[in-house]
Amino acid sequence: MTALRLDETDHHLLALLQKDSSRTLAELGEVISLSPSAVQRRVDRYRKAGLLDRQVAVLDPVKADALLAVCLVTLAKESNAIHAAFRRRLLAAPEVQQLYSVSGDTDYVVVLASTGMAHHREVADRLLKDAPNIQRYTTMFVLDPVRAGLSLPTKR
Structure with missing residues (x-):
């Protein structure tokens, strides 16, 4: 994994992605004051470095009756x-x-x-x-x- 230097915007974006990765680039950019293309570049950088491992759907165990x-x-x-x-x-x-x-x-x-x-x-x-x-x-x-x-x- 490539070492990443993360700034405050990175930390904020990563927190948003961990909470709900289904948000659009425009929605994320609006919250962190970046253009959708700038958000995409950061997300691509996280993926390339191996920091962003995968995106999944998380089921509620109670509603799934697990x-x-x-x-x-x-x-x-x-x-x-x-x-x-x-x-x-x-x-x-x-x-x-x-x-x-x-x-x-x-x-x-x-x-x-x-x-x-x-x-x-x-x-x-x-x-x-x-x-x-x-x-x-x-x-x-x-x-x-x-x-x-x-x-x-x-x-x-």
Whole structure:
């Protein structure tokens, strides 16, 4: 990724894009006092540098009737090959919404999205229960997704 120098306008534009990327270039430009073509040049620069990874539609988990679960996973053995195999298996599963390698007693935090309890059991069995080198895992079901954000800060 190319290192980017971001000015205040960049930070403002990135915040707007993270909130709602469906806004037109003209709408964005009006808010940040730039022409649509200047906004497009900045967005192109973010893409070229790899800062703007992709644009997606974000579904409301409650309205989509999704069952979300947070799983804490501890691997039985510590080796790069075991971690790599675990990551590959989980990254290949569409039900894995988020995957974090973390510090502490747990090796990974996995957020699973499924269509209901039966689907969750099938996914958890396939990815965690029947998987090699997993010492233990704990599942916590999301009762109320109070805040599920995707925005990242771009400045301190």
